[in-house]
Amino acid sequence: MTAYLLKRIIIAALTLVLASIVVFAVMEILPGDPARLMLGLNASADQVEVLRNQMGLNAPLVLRYLHWAGGLLSLDFGRSYTYSVPVIDLVRERVVVSLPLALIALALSTIIAIPVGVFSASRQGRAGDTLAMGAAQLGVAVPNFWFALILIYLFAVWLRLVPAGGFPGWSAGIWTALKSLFLPAIALALPQAAILGRVARSALIEVLNEDYIRTARAKGLPYRTVLWRHALRNAMIPVLTILGLQFAFLLAGTIIIENVFYLPGLGRLIFQAITQRDLIVVESIVMLLVAAVILINLIVDFSYAIVDPRLRAIPGKVRSGFPSGIAPKQILRAVQRFRETRNRSRGRQ
Amino acid sequence: MTLRVDLPEETLAGVLAKAFGNRSFLIGLIITLLVVAVALLSFVWTPYDVSRLVIADKTQPPSWAHWFGTDHFGRDILSMIMVGARNSIAVALVAVGIGMGIGVPLGAVAAARGGIVDEALMRLNDLVFAFPALLSAIMITAIFGPGAVNAIIAIGIFNIPVFARVARAGALAIWPREFILAARAAGKGMTQITVEHVLPNIATLLLVQGTIQFALGILAEAGLSYVGLGAQPPMPSWGRMLFDAQTRMVIAPWMAIFPGMAIVITVLGLNLLGDGIADILDPKSRRRR
Numbered sequence A: 001m002t003a004y005l006l007k008r009i010i011i012a013a014l015t016l017v018l019a020s021i022v023v024f025a026v027m028e029i030l031p032g033d034p035a036r037l038m039l040g041l042n043a044s045a046d047q048v049e050v051l052r053n054q055m056g057l058n059a060p061l062v063l064r065y066l067h068w069a070g071g072l073l074s075l076d077f078g079r080s081y082t083y084s085v086p087v088i089d090l091v092r093e094r095v096v097v098s099l100p101l102a103l104i105a106l107a108l109s110t111i112i113a114i115p116v117g118v119f120s121a122s123r124q125g126r127a128g129d130t131l132a133m134g135a136a137q138l139g140v141a142v143p144n145f146w147f148a149l150i151l152i153y154l155f156a157v158w159l160r161l162v163p164a165g166g167f168p169g170w171s172a173g174i175w176t177a178l179k180s181l182f183l184p185a186i187a188l189a190l191p192q193a194a195i196l197g198r199v200a201r202s203a204l205i206e207v208l209n210e211d212y213i214r215t216a217r218a219k220g221l222p223y224r225t226v227l228w229r230h231a232l233r234n235a236m237i238p239v240l241t242i243l244g245l246q247f248a249f250l251l252a253g254t255i256i257i258e259n260v261f262y263l264p265g266l267g268r269l270i271f272q273a274i275t276q277r278d279l280i281v282v283e284s285i286v287m288l289l290v291a292a293v294i295l296i297n298l299i300v301d302f303s304y305a306i307v308d309p310r311l312r313a314i315p316g317k318v319r320s321g322f323p324s325g326i327a328p329k330q331i332l333r334a335v336q337r338f339r340e341t342r343n344r345s346r347g348r349q
Numbered sequence B: 001m002t003l004r005v006d007l008p009e010e011t012l013a014g015v016l017a018k019a020f021g022n023r024s025f026l027i028g029l030i031i032t033l034l035v036v037a038v039a040l041l042s043f044v045w046t047p048y049d050v051s052r053l054v055i056a057d058k059t060q061p062p063s064w065a066h067w068f069g070t071d072h073f074g075r076d077i078l079s080m081i082m083v084g085a086r087n088s089i090a091v092a093l094v095a096v097g098i099g100m101g102i103g104v105p106l107g108a109v110a111a112a113r114g115g116i117v118d119e120a121l122m123r124l125n126d127l128v129f130a131f132p133a134l135l136s137a138i139m140i141t142a143i144f145g146p147g148a149v150n151a152i153i154a155i156g157i158f159n160i161p162v163f164a165r166v167a168r169a170g171a172l173a174i175w176p177r178e179f180i181l182a183a184r185a186a187g188k189g190m191t192q193i194t195v196e197h198v199l200p201n202i203a204t205l206l207l208v209q210g211t212i213q214f215a216l217g218i219l220a221e222a223g224l225s226y227v228g229l230g231a232q233p234p235m236p237s238w239g240r241m242l243f244d245a246q247t248r249m250v251i252a253p254w255m256a257i258f259p260g261m262a263i264v265i266t267v268l269g270l271n272l273l274g275d276g277i278a279d280i281l282d283p284k285s286r287r288r289r
Helices: A002-029 A034-039 A045-055 A061-073 A087-122 A127-141 A144-158 A174-208 A211-218 A223-261 A266-275 A279-307 A329-348 B012-021 B023-044 B077-113 B115-130 B133-144 B148-174 B178-185 B190-226 B238-246 B254-281
Strands: none
Touching: A002 A061, A002 A279, A002 B115, A034 A045, A087 A127, A087 A174, A087 A223, A087 A266, A087 A279, A127 A174, A127 B254, A144 A174, A144 A223, A144 B190, A144 B238, A144 B254, A174 A223, A211 A223, A223 A266, A223 A279, A223 B133, A266 A279, A266 B133, A279 B115, A279 B133, B012 B023, B012 B254, B023 B077, B023 B254, B077 B115, B077 B148, B077 B190, B077 B238, B077 B254, B115 B148, B133 B148, B133 B190, B148 B190, B178 B190, B190 B238, B190 B254, B238 B254
């Protein structure tokens, strides 16, 4: 197992380094001189040159990359061109909006998806299952920003229950702040719940076909007990690992939703930064999100080994292209199914 | 452990009979054909001219004259949805083409060569997957400027690893089969075997993935247009219409409702179609693959 975990860590680190090179290269080929941008149009060439030297923009490419990447490691992203404050300060301000939003959405999606999955799996092929999975099929097709608009119309404009947008800040009281995160969280959660519900259903159906379930039934346990205590517990392994994967995409998914609700989170920050050509902010946020995705994937890989004791005995032969080479078939299939369904919903991230 | 029994080749009539007995496939096919028909129809006829602004008719609620109402410039929403379908379909289709055109050869090569080539290609895949797709699409369009072409490229790039993965996984399952061995014994090379035997056998897998990526492309295009990075006005696009509707939700909710429904129905149709094809061609695979 150690070999497996070690390989996962090395691959994750390698991906991170490659990603940073890609981001750096992309920002490098972009037109526009940050020094000129900071000084404005009236600056003389000499002034620009002085500032370029100060900012280290004239150093060789490799040195600049190493300097930038080294900064990333110590969370020193540099200074924003337009705000003239350290990027990390901007990020710190915004992450307290985006992170809770993603967490609430994740919780909501789980609370909805698990019961729906259990319901559907226990009535496989019957009317209730068809209806629930039809709804899930619909949920996968709904763009979350459109769903957000409908929610705003219903709950903010029509019923006036929650604010239509904006964020008062956590200092305005937890309840007030939570209220303004409520609609965005639902908008993010429901399409994700549709995906998770489908995964939970098929994971559960697979478990229900196992021999030990038949044994449990045969020894006279009521169906309800078998379903909730025996089957669900075993089906939770793939569901939990997939939740980890979803979290990464919820984090990125806040980008558009924050724009719908005018929430001052990372998503709005990156859009403002793009329109203001504040590239250092753009590359920092992209790197942060990429690092978060890689880290969460790594944790998911680890959790395969921790959650399922069966895995610890299997030697770590890793099939390339799939992060879960040693996972039991059940998890592999669930992850595969998840990827497939997620691909359909990529558009809403 | 499963025993593999190769069933005799299915006849075309048999497949067709199964296809028309499959609800998912039928509904999906009908919706998809309908959307394509509407897009084609918009080239020759729309109820109103979408390029003409009639300010006197602005933000009219749905009526007999304007079934879906009008927008803030007095343009007919139904006509705009019809023309917008072209944009959505074109962007998603070309993006799928880019993904297949580059991804499938990469995946096929990875499966055929194995070893370090395979490892390197799959690591590259991991790299692209580490970038949240929409975030990168936003970056690409922000860098090269907004517009339909750049949206296509951005979405297409993220289709490449998806198709590479599917092609590789499918090809890996084909390579150990006896008929490949026979082909090798007959002296065929890697490339020839891939083209003549492997690709035809994974074509259905690719077709299913293609419909899924097509649906995804439509959602992605809508997302990009919604944040102003997709098709530029005056070209009508569904995402852009939703953006215009956002600030007018209170006075003209129909401006948001109908374009959104167009997206949902189209994506739903394609997803059902994909599920249906997967079911028909391989009932054992259920939704797995």
